[in-house]
Amino acid sequence: VAAGSVVSRRTGVEVVAIGTELLLGDTLDTNGAWLGRRLAPLGIPVVRRTIVGDDAAAIQQAVSAALANTGIVVCSGGLGPTRDDVTKRTIAALYGRALRRDEIWLAELRRRYAARGAAMPVSNETQALVPEGAVFFANAHGTAPGLALEDERGITIMLPGVPHEFRGLNDDHVVAWLETRIEPRAGPVRSRLVRITGIPESAVGERVDDVIDAIAPLTIAFLPSFAGTDVRVTSWGEQSAAQADSALDQAEALIRARLGDHVYGVGQTDLAAVVGAELRARGFTVVAAESCTGGLIAKRLTDAAGASDYFTAGVVAYHNTAKLRLLGVRAATIEAYGAVSEAAVREMLDGARQSAAADCAIAVTGIAGPGGGTAEKPVGTVWIGAATPQHADLKQLHLRGDRTEIRERSAQAALDLLRRLLLRARSESGGPRPA
Amino acid sequence: VAAGSVVSRRTGVEVVAIGTELLLGDTLDTNGAWLGRRLAPLGIPVVRRTIVGDDAAAIQQAVSAALANTGIVVCSGGLGPTRDDVTKRTIAALYGRALRRDEIWLAELRRRYAARGAAMPVSNETQALVPEGAVFFANAHGTAPGLALEDERGITIMLPGVPHEFRGLNDDHVVAWLETRIEPRAGPVRSRLVRITGIPESAVGERVDDVIDAIAPLTIAFLPSFAGTDVRVTSWGEQSAAQADSALDQAEALIRARLGDHVYGVGQTDLAAVVGAELRARGFTVVAAESCTGGLIAKRLTDAAGASDYFTAGVVAYHNTAKLRLLGVRAATIEAYGAVSEAAVREMLDGARQSAAADCAIAVTGIAGPGGGTAEKPVGTVWIGAATPQHADLKQLHLRGDRTEIRERSAQAALDLLRRLLLRARSESGGPRPA
Numbered sequence: 001v002a003a004g005s006v007v008s009r010r011t012g013v014e015v016v017a018i019g020t021e022l023l024l025g026d027t028l029d030t031n032g033a034w035l036g037r038r039l040a041p042l043g044i045p046v047v048r049r050t051i052v053g054d055d056a057a058a059i060q061q062a063v064s065a066a067l068a069n070t071g072i073v074v075c076s077g078g079l080g081p082t083r084d085d086v087t088k089r090t091i092a093a094l095y096g097r098a099l100r101r102d103e104i105w106l107a108e109l110r111r112r113y114a115a116r117g118a119a120m121p122v123s124n125e126t127q128a129l130v131p132e133g134a135v136f137f138a139n140a141h142g143t144a145p146g147l148a149l150e151d152e153r154g155i156t157i158m159l160p161g162v163p164h165e166f167r168g169l170n171d172d173h174v175v176a177w178l179e180t181r182i183e184p185r186a187g188p189v190r191s192r193l194v195r196i197t198g199i200p201e202s203a204v205g206e207r208v209d210d211v212i213d214a215i216a217p218l219t220i221a222f223l224p225s226f227a228g229t230d231v232r233v234t235s236w237g238e239q240s241a242a243q244a245d246s247a248l249d250q251a252e253a254l255i256r257a258r259l260g261d262h263v264y265g266v267g268q269t270d271l272a273a274v275v276g277a278e279l280r281a282r283g284f285t286v287v288a289a290e291s292c293t294g295g296l297i298a299k300r301l302t303d304a305a306g307a308s309d310y311f312t313a314g315v316v317a318y319h320n321t322a323k324l325r326l327l328g329v330r331a332a333t334i335e336a337y338g339a340v341s342e343a344a345v346r347e348m349l350d351g352a353r354q355s356a357a358a359d360c361a362i363a364v365t366g367i368a369g370p371g372g373g374t375a376e377k378p379v380g381t382v383w384i385g386a387a388t389p390q391h392a393d394l395k396q397l398h399l400r401g402d403r404t405e406i407r408e409r410s411a412q413a414a415l416d417l418l419r420r421l422l423l424r425a426r427s428e429s430g431g432p433r434p435a
Numbered sequence: 436v437a438a439g440s441v442v443s444r445r446t447g448v449e450v451v452a453i454g455t456e457l458l459l460g461d462t463l464d465t466n467g468a469w470l471g472r473r474l475a476p477l478g479i480p481v482v483r484r485t486i487v488g489d490d491a492a493a494i495q496q497a498v499s500a501a502l503a504n505t506g507i508v509v510c511s512g513g514l515g516p517t518r519d520d521v522t523k524r525t526i527a528a529l530y531g532r533a534l535r536r537d538e539i540w541l542a543e544l545r546r547r548y549a550a551r552g553a554a555m556p557v558s559n560e561t562q563a564l565v566p567e568g569a570v571f572f573a574n575a576h577g578t579a580p581g582l583a584l585e586d587e588r589g590i591t592i593m594l595p596g597v598p599h600e601f602r603g604l605n606d607d608h609v610v611a612w613l614e615t616r617i618e619p620r621a622g623p624v625r626s627r628l629v630r631i632t633g634i635p636e637s638a639v640g641e642r643v644d645d646v647i648d649a650i651a652p653l654t655i656a657f658l659p660s661f662a663g664t665d666v667r668v669t670s671w672g673e674q675s676a677a678q679a680d681s682a683l684d685q686a687e688a689l690i691r692a693r694l695g696d697h698v699y700g701v702g703q704t705d706l707a708a709v710v711g712a713e714l715r716a717r718g719f720t721v722v723a724a725e726s727c728t729g730g731l732i733a734k735r736l737t738d739a740a741g742a743s744d745y746f747t748a749g750v751v752a753y754h755n756t757a758k759l760r761l762l763g764v765r766a767a768t769i770e771a772y773g774a775v776s777e778a779a780v781r782e783m784l785d786g787a788r789q790s791a792a793a794d795c796a797i798a799v800t801g802i803a804g805p806g807g808g809t810a811e812k813p814v815g816t817v818w819i820g821a822a823t824p825q826h827a828d829l830k831q832l833h834l835r836g837d838r839t840e841i842r843e844r845s846a847q848a849a850l851d852l853l854r855r856l857l858l859r860a861r862s863e864s865g866g867p868r869p870a
């Protein structure tokens with residue numbers, strides 16, 4: 001393949017993640033999933049991912065198999081300045097290229113250290129070694145440049161495994177370059193993730209079952225998690241972008257018709273962000289009063305940029321004394337009914353709203369375990385509550401699973417309770433339902 | 436291979452994760468990493484992981500290649516009751532086995548639904564279809580059983596992809612069964628993860644560089660993340676368990692000697708859990724006062740079971756009014772210095788300790804972005820503080836990165852500040868340093 005020509009036989013991208021820490025399980029590979037999300041809308045699907053250790057033979061085997069399959073391989077990891085990083089020399093050897101020092105990059109690295117008043121560590125000089133003939137992608141987020149090699153077998157791109165560097169290099173350079181090197185499909189791969197909570201996976205499957213044939217050639221997948229069971233609809237590139245979007249709109253409408261208010265949004269949006277958008281639309285503020293969820297709800301409500309538009313405060317009242325002092329729960333209530341009770345969660349809601357002067361409140365008190373359960377209130381007993389200026393709702397949950405699962409499911413259920421109250425407030429006020 | 440014989444040519448396990456949602460990036464594969472951690476100490480390394488979509492041809496290709504490589508394959512995913520789940524029939528076909536209905540499992544599933552007062556959805560009947568001659572692993576955590584098939588090419592195990600089911604089936608049945616089917620290495624693969632924070636990766640690499648040769652044949656890897664740069668030392672099974680442990684002890688001692696107080700623990704332990712253990716050992720309680728971290732510190736401090744031993748409360752004072760009302764920060768302080776200032780973080784520390792009646796406090800106030808920065812206080816400007824009964828320390832950070840990174844790094848730095856104060860308190864009181 002001559003330089004500059006567009007590779008025509010490509011049917012997608014292979015991803016090879018390199019790092020013994022990934023196989024040992026010390027580190028989760030998040031780059032592959034991110035790249036899948038990044039490339040699919042461009043009509044460039046990730047068709048397989050392979051994870052191997054920092055081992056030259058395993059890297060060569062994986063990259064060779066990936067090149068044979070699609071001819072375009074994106075590697076992540078193994079480009080650091082330490083001795084266990086073997087990706088660059090291994091792939092250079094696979095392409096028969098020597099490593100040369102790039103004086104311009106070396107000067108740039110020295111300049112960056114000098115700007116911080118530091119001398120560059122000697123070990124960092126290896127970051128300026130570049131295979132002969134490689135395409136060079138300058139890294140604004142770290143010291144290892146992105147590199148691409150190409151011959152008649154295809155293209156191999158090497159990127160650092162540190163997630164913000166991997167993402168930054170893709171966004172700055174690599175994705176745009178890839179688009180010039182790959183003949184796209186007829187249309188893009190487009191997916192829509194319909195987010196659903198408060199109903200079991202098998203019930204979602206049954207309600208949606210007849211939709212599957214109705215929307216062909218689009219496909220449906222069911223994605224259960226602590227957050228609920230999402231439904232993903234995908235158009236695989238047989239259609240133009242406009243056709244695909246229209247088909248996805250129809251599929252989403254069918255799914256919403258089957259699942260009603262269990263649908264809380266589309267896309268990667270967290271339920272907390274949906275609640276946040278609804279609060280912002282109504283001009284409401286919210287306070288979170290948490291016990292067993294320990295700050296998880298506040299954390300999720302503030303993950304989104306601009307959360308200060310609606311989030312005023314959170315109180316994690318873990319000890320009962322904190323429930324009394326920070327939330328104004330009455331000692332008599334805890335004595336009579338316990339801290340995990342309808343009465344306690346109601347006082348948490350009221351106290352939080354008063355102490356933070358917020359319009360709305362969300363509250364959770366429960367037993368996440370593994371300790372603390374009793375015969376009457378076993379681990380998994382959780383009271384959740386939500387309040388808007390117009391309404392309040394309280395609910396008892398009986399959850400199964402470990403501590404993490406109980407905390408995650410409690411937070412999700414409480415956020416959903418507030419979402420439903422906000423929808424009710426919106427519908428009663430005659431405003432439009434959210435899109 | 437006759438049933439019951441031990442497969443001798445095995446050099447490790449291959450993992451094949453199945454699910455189009457993994458390639459599209461809607462879902463992170465956490466099962467593969469978990470299995471790597473679970474099997475390594477048993478001398479059964481995961482040598483490669485492959486991720487493919489819900490596609491029969493891709494599944495057959497991946498499983499065949501994995502069988503050829505090691506002869507033992509663990510598959511996750513694609514066993515659900517919905518139509519996109521094709522793993523069972525695809526792998527049954529690869530082994531030339533028909534699917535038969537398992538009446539005992541069907542009755543068990545019906546019994547479970549009846550116990551909850553519900554009728555079993557018809558779609559769930561597919562969960563009782565089992566390939567002829569398969570080893571059957573009952574699933575106490577969900578409806579899809581684990582299944583294993585074996586012929587002269589090797590063993591393929593199929594497990595559901597839902598993480599708690601995957602983990603539960605492995606812990607209940609599969610790992611013990613695998614151990615009977617695999618001839619182990621001379622010794623187990625043993626790793627030690629030395630957790631390090633507050634020092635850049637290249638500096639860690641330089642300080643530890645000479646340790647690499649000293650500890651051979653053990654290997655070292657550097658694992659940078661928002662939490663710091665961890666160093667993993669691994670013994671690859673050439674030694675007995677006792678020899679490996681002793682060699683790992685020596686390696687850890689060398690690394691600790693080079694990095695001192697930057698080492699905060701070993702293993703997967705979160706820094707918040709280390710802080711929690713130190714608080715428990717001293718009989719101290721703690722309160723968290725957070726602004727830009729939005730509950731992340733409270734959430735991490737309460738992730739561990741038994742957190743109520745030391746964690747009393749958290750206050751997420753996101754709006755300035757909440758800083759005044761819940762933490763007693765003075766309006767004059769915010770007016771004179773701003774909410775992101777040394778004076779403000781000091782008052783947050785003091786106010787939190789008073790309002791929650793805690794011995795210790797940890798506080799963060801900063802600008803996580805993307806909005807809210809000024810020329811004087813750009814995004815990434817963060818004040819952190821920590822206090823014990825004896826000491827207090829405040830520190831200004833200038834962080835780079837996106838909102839998530841700034842929040843994560845701020846929380847980690849604040850927890851580390853408290854850890855260092857607790858170590859100082861311990862050393863001044865003449866107590867032993869932690870192991």
